[in-house]
Amino acid sequence: MGSLRGLLLAAGSCFRLCERDVSSSLRLTRSFHLKIINGFCIKPQESPRAPSRTYSHRVPLHKPTDWQKKMLIWSGRFKKEDEIPETVSLEMLDAAKNKIRVKISYLMIALTVIGCIAMIIEGKRAAQRNETLTRLNLEKKARLREEAAMKAKTE
Known part of the structure; x- marks a missing residue:
């Protein structure tokens, strides 16, 4: 202590x-x-300056291709192709690509869930008709044996 x-x-x-x-x-x-x-x-406080209208660092602009214009419209950034300016920033294009990626992933998730539900329903209907995989395999093997026996007889 x-x-x-x-x-x-x-x-x-x-x-x-x-x-x-x-x-x-x-x-x-x-x-x-x-x-x-x-x-x-x-440090002593400096007097706040009025925000300038010109940027000291220019954002690189890019002339969008037709495909990129479609992506800007699909992402919801613009309503019509006429509204898209001649040059857009690369950040705007990246944001549009990311929105489209998210929308496509949501679409794929929804289609996967719908596909799973459809397969479950179809499987239950097949089970009601007694169309199990075991039964189908046994029928196929029996048919192949019969064909092999027919070939053996003809030779």
């Missing part, structure tokens, strides 16, 4: 020494118009 208390006291004194070093280094930077509040450095 005593060693734990000693360890805590040593950690506290080490923390105070580091705090003094930080605050003394911050005093040296006062010439750079920094304010010191509770040992932390805060």
